[in-house]
Amino acid sequence: MPLTREQIVGKKLPVPVKAVENTTLGAGLYVRKLPPRDRNLWDKIIGENDGLPLNGDARLFVLLACDEHGNRIFTDGDANYFGDEAGHADAVRIALDVGIELNRVTKAMVDSTKKNLPETGNGSPPSGSPTT
Numbered sequence: 001m002p003l004t005r006e007q008i009v010g011k012k013l014p015v016p017v018k019a020v021e022n023t024t025l026g027a028g029l030y031v032r033k034l035p036p037r038d039r040n041l042w043d044k045i046i047g048e049n050d051g052l053p054l055n056g057d058a059r060l061f062v063l064l065a066c067d068e069h070g071n072r073i074f075t076d077g078d079a080n081y082f083g084d085e086a087g088h089a090d091a092v093r094i095a096l097d098v099g100i101e102l103n104r105v106t107k108a109m110v111d112s113t114k115k116n117l118p119e120t121g122n123g124s125p126p127s128g129s130p131t132t
Contacts, residue, residue, distance in 0.1 A: 015070025020098045024091040029073075031099045032066040039103065046105075058083035061092045064099035 016033040034042055045059050061082055062074035074082075082088050099105075 015066075016102065017066060017068060017070050018098055018102050020095055022091050022094050024088070024094070029091075029095065030066045030068055030070075031064040031095050031102060032070045032072075033102050034063060038063050042103070042105070055079055055083035057092050057096060060099065061095055064095055 015035075017030045018032075019028050019030055021028050042060060042063060045056050058079040058081075059076070062076060062079045063072070065073050067073055082092055
């Protein structure tokens with residue numbers, strides 16, 4: 001018998017997370033499988049300007065970094081800090097590599113996302129497009 005809406009919506013499922021050993025930070029951190037809304041934002045960030053846009057790595061990092069329960073630990077605004085800090089570059093890259101694997105992002109998916117974005121002439125989604 002199929003589940004009802006109440007059975008589905010009321011059921012809190014665990015967020016898949018993966019511990020990342022990160023010697024650059026001197027400690028580990030967790031990265032998470034993204035919920036659909038953040039996954040759509042990930043696709044948008046990757047699709048900008050035919051690949052990662054300015055500060056794209058840092059923007060993706062703040063979406064991925066989480067606590068052991070899958071709750072984000074950084075805000076979107078923290079991406080500016082990580083984008084400007086050369087000392088954190090390796091930590092960001094290590095977390096991104098694990099996040100890409102955890103979220104099963106493939107080159108074909110990136111290419112598909114870029115192909116399906118509306119054209120504006122500058123590689124960006126049309127103005128007024130939702131960001132989250």
